[in-house]
Amino acid sequence: MPRRRSIAIRRLVVLTATATAALGAAVAALVAAAVVRGGLYDVAASTPHTQWVYSLMETTFEQSVRRRARAIDVPALDSPALVQRGATCFAQHCMACHGAPGVAPTAAGLGMQPSPGPLVDSATLWRARELYWITRHGIRMTGMPAWGHRLADEDLWALTAFLGRLPEWSPAQWRREQERMRGLPCVASH
Amino acid sequence: VRGVALNGLLLALAAAACAGERLPEAAQRGRVALRQHACHTCHVIPGVVGSDRHVGPPLAGFARRALIAGHLPNTRDNLVAWIREPQRFDPGSAMPSMSVSAADAQDMAAYLERLE
Numbered sequence: 001m002p003r004r005r006s007i008a009i010r011r012l013v014v015l016t017a018t019a020t021a022a023l024g025a026a027v028a029a030l031v032a033a034a035v036v037r038g039g040l041y042d043v044a045a046s047t048p049h050t051q052w053v054y055s056l057m058e059t060t061f062e063q064s065v066r067r068r069a070r071a072i073d074v075p076a077l078d079s080p081a082l083v084q085r086g087a088t089c090f091a092q093h094c095m096a097c098h099g100a101p102g103v104a105p106t107a108a109g110l111g112m113q114p115s116p117g118p119l120v121d122s123a124t125l126w127r128a129r130e131l132y133w134i135t136r137h138g139i140r141m142t143g144m145p146a147w148g149h150r151l152a153d154e155d156l157w158a159l160t161a162f163l164g165r166l167p168e169w170s171p172a173q174w175r176r177e178q179e180r181m182r183g184l185p186c187v188a189s190h
Numbered sequence: 191v192r193g194v195a196l197n198g199l200l201l202a203l204a205a206a207a208c209a210g211e212r213l214p215e216a217a218q219r220g221r222v223a224l225r226q227h228a229c230h231t232c233h234v235i236p237g238v239v240g241s242d243r244h245v246g247p248p249l250a251g252f253a254r255r256a257l258i259a260g261h262l263p264n265t266r267d268n269l270v271a272w273i274r275e276p277q278r279f280d281p282g283s284a285m286p287s288m289s290v291s292a293a294d295a296q297d298m299a300a301y302l303e304r305l306e
Contacts, residue, residue, distance in 0.1 A: 048225055048239040058241060102277060104286035110228050117231030120284065121245050171281065 045113040054114075061139060065126070069133035077128060077161035086162025087169075089155050089186035091178055093147070094119070100178075102171025112143050123164040132160045155186060213304070220301030223294040232285070236305055246285060252305040259283065269302065270295040 035041050048054070077083075091100065097109035097116040109116055122131060135156050138146035147156060169177075213221075221238060224230060230240030234248040255264050259280060262268040271278075273295040276285040290298070 046222060046226065051239045054239050054241075099286060101284055102281075102286050104288045105228070107289070110288065111226065115225075115228040115231045115240075117228065117241075117243065118245050121243070171277070171284065171286075 045111065048113075061142075065130050065134055068137075069127070069130040072129035072132060074128045074132070074160075075157055077157065077164060079161075082158050082161045083165050085155070085184075085186070086158035086160070087177060088181045088184045089151065089159050090162055091181050092186045093151070094159070097143070101166075101169045101174040103174065114142055116143065119163055120166050123166070128160050128164065131163050132156055135159055151186070214300065216297050216300035217304055218301075220294075220297035220299070223290075223297050224301060227288050227290055227294070227298075229298070235302075237301075249302060250305060252302045254306065259285075266296075266299055266303070269299040273298055 049057075095103060096106045097112065098119045099105040099109070101120070104110065105116065126134070134144070136146065136148035138144045147159075151159075224235060224238050225240075229235060230238045231243060232245035234240070234242060234244065234250065236250050252264075258264050258268055258272050259276065262272055262279060270292070273288075274290050274292070275287045276283050277287050
């Protein structure tokens with residue numbers, strides 16, 4: 001008798017667990033349908049994500065970049081000519097959204113969500129190969145373009161070299177250099 | 191017992207709702223404006239969702255600070271003026287002038303003044 005009872009109990013447990021899982025899945029599907037099809041999710045740029053959603057996406061982004069950039073070999077980045085060329089590319093293509101020393105991003109750059117933010121601390125947050133990867137491939141759903149389809153590879157490395165030296169530029173120096181850089185080419189011939 | 195628990199839950203919810211409402215309208219608008227002008231990309235600001243970025247100083251405890259940016263007395267007028275045109279007061283500062291309207295700057299100040 002105890003053996004038959006234990007089988008009956010086990011069957012009851014399995015049945016209950018299955019039913020609970022099925023009910024849970026059904027409720028989750030209904031909630032998801034209400035949020036997606038019912039327009040419940042607020043997509044306004046004037047409403048922030050909750051901090052946990054923001055942090056979840058940020059961590060996903062960081063880890064994704066770190067993993068994908070692992071195999072990249074970094075060339076020598078310390079030549080002043082390379083840094084200067086990177087500064088020119090930065091002024092022409094990056095400043096509008098990221099700003100520069102003493103220079104705010106444009107209205108569109110400031111209004112983007114997520115905010116592109118300044119890059120003065122980028123070389124403390126990322127390795128050179130990771131900055132190169134982000135610049136080359138862009139970041140989906142952030143507005144960051146894949147510059148690998150717009151700039152030559154040397155220009156991507158020039159930008160990486162420049163980002164490493166960005167904290168050394170004062171607002172006054174940037175203002176002076178910007179005048180000079182206006183006439184210089186960024187894009188090398190492909 | 192269930193009734194007591196339910197009452198407790200309702201009380202807690204009501205308290206949470208009141209705590210949310212205690213932020214005055216100007217400060218609520220200020221919190222939105224702080225994000226819209228990308229302040230959180232350089233400053234960690236309690237209550238403003240963003241990354242853990244420290245390009246500029248964190249703004250926690252701003253109400254208790256004596257000086258703005260190390261040299262302006264921390265008054266409403268000075269704070270509004272600094273937010274709108276930091277380069278006028280300190281050309282060496284990496285903080286750019288962000289084209290903040292007078293109204294937005296007032297609202298931002300109203301929020302920052304509440305950070306004890």
